[in-house]
Amino acid sequence: MIELRFHGRGGQGAVVASKTLAQAAFLAGRYVQSYPDYGVERRGAPVVAFARIAEPGDDLFVRQDIREPHHLLILDATLLDSANPLVGLRPGGWVVVNTPETPESLGIESTYRVATVDASAIALRHGLGSAAQPVVNTAILGAFVRATGIVTLDDLLDAIEHEVPAKKEENRVAAIEAHDHVELGVPV
Amino acid sequence: MRERLLLTGNHAAAYGAMLSRAEVISAYPITPQTMIVELLSELTASGRLDAEFITVESEHSAMAACVGASAAGARAYTATSGQGLALMHEMLHWAVGARLPIVLTNVSRAMAPGWSIWSDQSDILSQRDVGWMMVFAETVQEAQDFVLWMYRVSEQVYLPGMVGMDAFILSHTAEPLIVHDQEAADAYLPPFEPIYDLDPAEPRAYGGLVNRDHYFELRYKIYESMERAGSLLREAGEEFGEVLGRRYTPLEGYLLDDAEYVVVSAGAMTSNVRQAVRDLRDRGVKVGLLRVIAFRPFPITEVRSLLGGRRKVAVLDRNMSPGHSGIFAEEVRSALFGQPDAPPVYGYVVGIGGRDVRVETVVDVVDDLTVREEPEMALYVGVKGLPIGPLRRDSQITRLQPLEVQP
Numbered sequence: 329m330i331e332l333r334f335h336g337r338g339g340q341g342a343v344v345a346s347k348t349l350a351q352a353a354f355l356a357g358r359y360v361q362s363y364p365d366y367g368v369e370r371r372g373a374p375v376v377a378f379a380r381i382a383e384p385g386d387d388l389f390v391r392q393d394i395r396e397p398h399h400l401l402i403l404d405a406t407l408l409d410s411a412n413p414l415v416g417l418r419p420g421g422w423v424v425v426n427t428p429e430t431p432e433s434l435g436i437e438s439t440y441r442v443a444t445v446d447a448s449a450i451a452l453r454h455g456l457g458s459a460a461q462p463v464v465n466t467a468i469l470g471a472f473v474r475a476t477g478i479v480t481l482d483d484l485l486d487a488i489e490h491e492v493p494a495k496k497e498e499n500r501v502a503a504i505e506a507h508d509h510v511e512l513g514v515p516v
Numbered sequence: 517m518r519e520r521l522l523l524t525g526n527h528a529a530a531y532g533a534m535l536s537r538a539e540v541i542s543a544y545p546i547t548p549q550t551m552i553v554e555l556l557s558e559l560t561a562s563g564r565l566d567a568e569f570i571t572v573e574s575e576h577s578a579m580a581a582c583v584g585a586s587a588a589g590a591r592a593y594t595a596t597s598g599q600g601l602a603l604m605h606e607m608l609h610w611a612v613g614a615r616l617p618i619v620l621t622n623v624s625r626a627m628a629p630g631w632s633i634w635s636d637q638s639d640i641l642s643q644r645d646v647g648w649m650m651v652f653a654e655t656v657q658e659a660q661d662f663v664l665w666m667y668r669v670s671e672q673v674y675l676p677g678m679v680g681m682d683a684f685i686l687s688h689t690a691e692p693l694i695v696h697d698q699e700a701a702d703a704y705l706p707p708f709e710p711i712y713d714l715d716p717a718e719p720r721a722y723g724g725l726v727n728r729d730h731y732f733e734l735r736y737k738i739y740e741s742m743e744r745a746g747s748l749l750r751e752a753g754e755e756f757g758e759v760l761g762r763r764y765t766p767l768e769g770y771l772l773d774d775a776e777y778v779v780v781s782a783g784a785m786t787s788n789v790r791q792a793v794r795d796l797r798d799r800g801v802k803v804g805l806l807r808v809i810a811f812r813p814f815p816i817t818e819v820r821s822l823l824g825g826r827r828k829v830a831v832l833d834r835n836m837s838p839g840h841s842g843i844f845a846e847e848v849r850s851a852l853f854g855q856p857d858a859p860p861v862y863g864y865v866v867g868i869g870g871r872d873v874r875v876e877t878v879v880d881v882v883d884d885l886t887v888r889e890e891p892e893m894a895l896y897v898g899v900k901g902l903p904i905g906p907l908r909r910d911s912q913i914t915r916l917q918p919l920e921v922q923p
Contacts, residue, residue, distance in 0.1 A: 347522075350522060350690060351522050351690075352847065354522045354692055359691075360522065360690075360692065361689060361690065361691045362522075362689070362690040362691075363684070363685070363689045363690070364684070364688055366548070366633070366684050366688055371669050378624055388787070388790055388794065389691070389787060390788045390791050390874075391685040391686070391689065391784050391785065391786055391787045391788060392685075392788055392872050392873070392874045392875065393872050393874075414671050426848065482874060490522075
């Protein structure tokens with residue numbers, strides 16, 4: 329079982345990101361689950377969402393918050409300072425962060441692999457959200473797919489077609505751009 | 517066309533209503549149910565579902581509209597949650613007394629105040645004695661299928677049916693399901709043709725004054741119909757398997773055959789119980805799971821035969837009847853009372869207000885069960901600062917201190 333945790337802020341699309349990634353794996357023939365840790369919806373407030381992707385032999389799915397994820401997607405880098413999203417992350421896991429900074433500059437401990445992408449800039453270039461609040465979910469997924477290879481970019485693009493309610497083409501292009509431009513940290 | 521899709525529990529419930537060809541939907545939005553009626557309004561507006569969608573100003577009116585529609589011979593559906601179900605309460609009685617086979621999905625949510633939108637089965641269980649059939653879904657598939665299953669039985673016994681679905685851990689969880697082929701669904705659930713309906717050509721009066729010499733008989737027929745619903749639920753569950761490929765039963769066991777200890781659970785948290793049972797088996801603990809799917813009518817005979825002779829039984833309750841115990845524990849004890857081989861029943865109250873009921877929570881419960889000597893009405897699991905145990909006795913309770921007024 330691959331367990332993933334998404335950290336974002338209300339309005340960035342973390343919940344849709346978890347559903348879209350689950351959809352991509354589902355389209356590739358895997359059993360999946362996606363689940364938001366639903367707070368009271370407030371723009372800007374921290375939001376957590378989860379996804380599980382079955383591996384061969386997995387036949388039971390549980391229904392509980394993921395405390396020891398294999399990988400993390402951080403839709404807002406300021407959460408690294410305040411919400412301690414790294415808690416419980418398994419050694420060797422990827423931390424995919426929306427930031428213009430380089431992986432090395434984030435100071436994340438070397439037991440983890442770090443990937444960075446300026447998803448906000450990519451989203452804005454394609455008219456996704458506003459300058460105050462870009463919708464970065466499809467861009468961060470493009471970067472995640474490149475870093476982890478858990479699903480293919482083609483499956484992700486199909487999933488965007490299924491799950492994203494508006495601006496499908498812009499979202500697809502944003503995912504491709506993030507996929508192509510993500511900076512993958514070099515493991516120490 | 518039969519399709520495999522990735523849907524949330526809420527959207528699956530809407531698909532259940534669509535596959536049932538609900539003709540009138542009336543609802544008032546409330547978190548965490550809103551996605552159900554949101555999708556149904558879209559399906560109705562787009563013409564994919566041929567139904568009247570009646571928007572109303574409250575849940576009380578939503579059920580009233582369903583009562584009117586059902587009395588006129590339409591298949592009526594609604595969905596609600598928590599305070600919404602409570603506000604419907606009077607009309608829920610009306611649906612029973614008027615013998616109207618309405619189906620309702622309730623997304624179980626904790627009751628306010630304190631204001632909470634999270635999982636807790638106290639809302640639906642507060643409607644226990646009204647006379648609705650009640651089934652508890654564990655999966656997204658069941659959130660869809662149980663709507664059809666309820667209509668199939670409701671329309672044979674003229675009693676309404678409620679599908680319970682837990683907030684978020686099922687309502688907002690997306691997982692794969694089979695959306696049945698509409699023709700196959702039609703074969704399972706033929707059009708609703710009531711014995712009596714409101715017809716201007718043949719006027720009748722309904723719901724009038726009943727004197728003391730008739731009311732008891734009307735209720736007696738309701739009690740009889742609810743009894744009959746027990747065997748019909750089984751039959752309709754078998755038919756579901758034959759026609760739509762998934763067999764449903766009022767109870768479900770997992771690793772039960774040789775189990776000395778049994779955990780009883782209902783709803784979506786059962787998925788975690790199943791994993792816990794498997795983990796405990798790996799440790800050599802002979803434990804099994806009994807899932808209660810049908811709560812009304814309660815499968816008393818099967819509960820007796822499946823639990824009789826076990827060493828101990830733990831009942832998980834994501835609800836509480838203050839002054840008594842968890843409600844499922846009450847039901848299980850009552851079914852077992854007086855049976856020569858009745859096991860002791862330990863009630864465990866868990867997950868109130870959406871607190872995560874994790875696999876390890878269930879493991880802790882079973883570890884407690886195996887060593888605890890005396891059964892308790894209710895043992896509370898996960899209250900901050902307290903071990904698993906009964907309510908504190910008088911001497912242990914810290915009194916509230918008067919507020920100190922700052923000069």
